[in-house]
Amino acid sequence: MKSTVEQLSPTRVRLSVEVPFDELEPDFDRAYKQLAQQINIPGFRRGKAPAKLIEARVGRDAVLSQVVNDALPGKYSEAVTEGGVKALGQPEIDVTKLEYGETFEFTAEVDVRPEIALPAYGDVAVTVDALTVTDEDVEEQLKGLRERFGTLKGVERAVENGDFVTIDLSATVNGEDVEDAKTTGLSHEVGNGQLIDGLDEALVGVKSGETKEFTTTLLAGADAGQEAVVSVTVGSVKERELPEVDDEFAQLASEFDTVDELKADLRERVEQSKKMNQASEIRDNVLEKLLELTEIPVPEKVVQAQADEQIHEVVHQLNHDDDLLAKALEAQGTTREEFESQARESAEKQVRVQLLLDAIADAEDVSVDQGELQEHILFQAQRYGMNPGEFIQQVQQANQLPSLFQEVRRGKGLANVVLEAEVTDSDGNAVDTKAIFEPEGDEADDAEADAAAESDADAESK
Incomplete structure (x- = not known):
């Protein structure tokens, strides 16, 4: 087999491949065996008919086409390897010569990895944020730890940011109920922004048992993209009580005995x-x-x-x-x-x-x-x-x-x-x-x- 590589652009090449007919002999043998299992010829058991009779039955050109289709992937891969082509994606193959007993020829155009001139690594200069640890960073971590060990307590007041509430939700679009927007008894932390856009703002100032309406754009479901009127009713309202920061808390929340040791670890x-x-x-x-x-x-x-x-x-x-x-x-x-x-x-x-x-x-x-x-x-x-x-x-x-x-x-x-x-x-x-x-x-x-x-x-x- 002979192959040449023509550079069409920095990212594309054309392979021109010539395959001597005798190199296809193993593919012909395989094709005849497959066809012999598929057709019946009187006087011969299935799979035992000679190649000449199979050829006469299905036609020489049909056999040749099957042989070429079976051989193409392997011959293409062989040409890619021989040419040192760094192929990307699938090739576009065009059979340019196909005659029984003659050299089989085809071309394949394929995208390739381009040659890239790399800069000197020492010329790469970048700036990043300075690494500083502030007392505020430590306090934020300490607050998160306190919240993990906090307790929820019911309150008799309007909802504030950071409260935990249970809510019932419903919505309408053009006056029609949105079935997949209905829910009851849903737990929610006010201010986390994880539910409907505009919900947290609507909840602030609402008391247990009260209902508030607001408009929003639905982002999912059959009515995605539509403006909806959302009704939210507040059930319970609870606030989180945080434990005092002392040595007792340090022992509860960590393996340390004192707050100073805990803060140093944080x-x-x-x-x-x-x-x-x-x-x-x-x-x-x-x-x-x-x-x-x-x-x-x-x-x-x-x-x-x-x-x-x-x-x-x-x-x-x-x-x-x-x-x-x-x-x-x-x-x-x-x-x-x-x-x-x-x-x-x-x-x-x-x-x-x-x-x-x-x-x-x-x-x-x-x-x-x-x-x-x-x-x-x-x-x-x-x-x-x-x-x-x-x-x-x-x-x-x-x-x-x-x-x-x-x-x-x-x-x-x-x-x-x-x-x-x-x-x-x-x-x-x-x-x-x-x-x-x-x-x-x-x-x-x-x-x-x-x-x-x-x-x-x-x-x-x-």
Whole structure:
């Protein structure tokens, strides 16, 4: 077999392939065996008819077409390997010569990973928020701990922000009841904003047994996008009593004997959390800077395929109901055209990130061993709140192991850039990235790779 590669653009090539007829002999043998099992020829048992009779029955051209269709995927893959083509997506194949006994020829156009000129990593300079832990941060953590151990007490007054209430809800659209908006005895913390838009504002000042009406735009259900009149009736009203901050509380809420010890531990926890946030910010900012500094041609068909997939996922969730989609988009203040444009921008960003990180991983000759892949799988299982065994089973069934492998490889490549980038905080101080991303111990290295891979995945979704 002979093949040549023609560069059509930075992101697309054409493979021209010539296959000698004798190389198809194994495919012919396979085709005749399959056809012999499918047709009956008098005087021969099924599967035993000779090739000449089968050919006479179905036609030489039909046999040749089946042989070519069966052989094409393998010959295409062979040409891709021989040509060192980094193919993306599905090829467009055109058979240019097909005659019995003659050389079989075809062309295949396919998108490919472009050559990317990477900037010097030392030229990547970013700024992140300074890492500071204030007394207010510690008090906020202490307040959260007190709320966990707080108690609810009924009150005889109007609802205030932060109260816990039981409510009955109903709604109408154009005077008609909205069935899926009715509920009774619903518990709600006023001010958390987790229910209907405008509800918390309406509840403040209402007493037990009173009813308040307000208007809002429904975001889900058959009436999504419609303006509704919502009626809310308050049942019970309770406020949360917080325990006093003393040594007794410290012993109740922690392993410490004194409030001072508890506060010192909370300060350490806040600092550790802010360090993790800063590490994530460093990776995100370095990646954004790399995208800014690097020219990355994007393969059009790959981008469009990803955009179509994003759109399909949303439409599928709405049972492919175009009217329901239009209402949902209207409720969000956007249009179908803007929605599809945003999907296109998101897909292009994802593709650019993937191409950039793959180029870095190649340049750094990044490898991923079995242990790193397993650590990443466990990390992802925890991230999605799944049993590791069930997560692995789903990954294998969906053939997602190669994708997870790529996530780890891309994350490790990005980590290499981060270590060489110039990072300063908002106070103008240099940030020691090695102290953050190269702590002592193998477990820390594994965690770094997982966190970098997570940053990669998050960046692609933005």
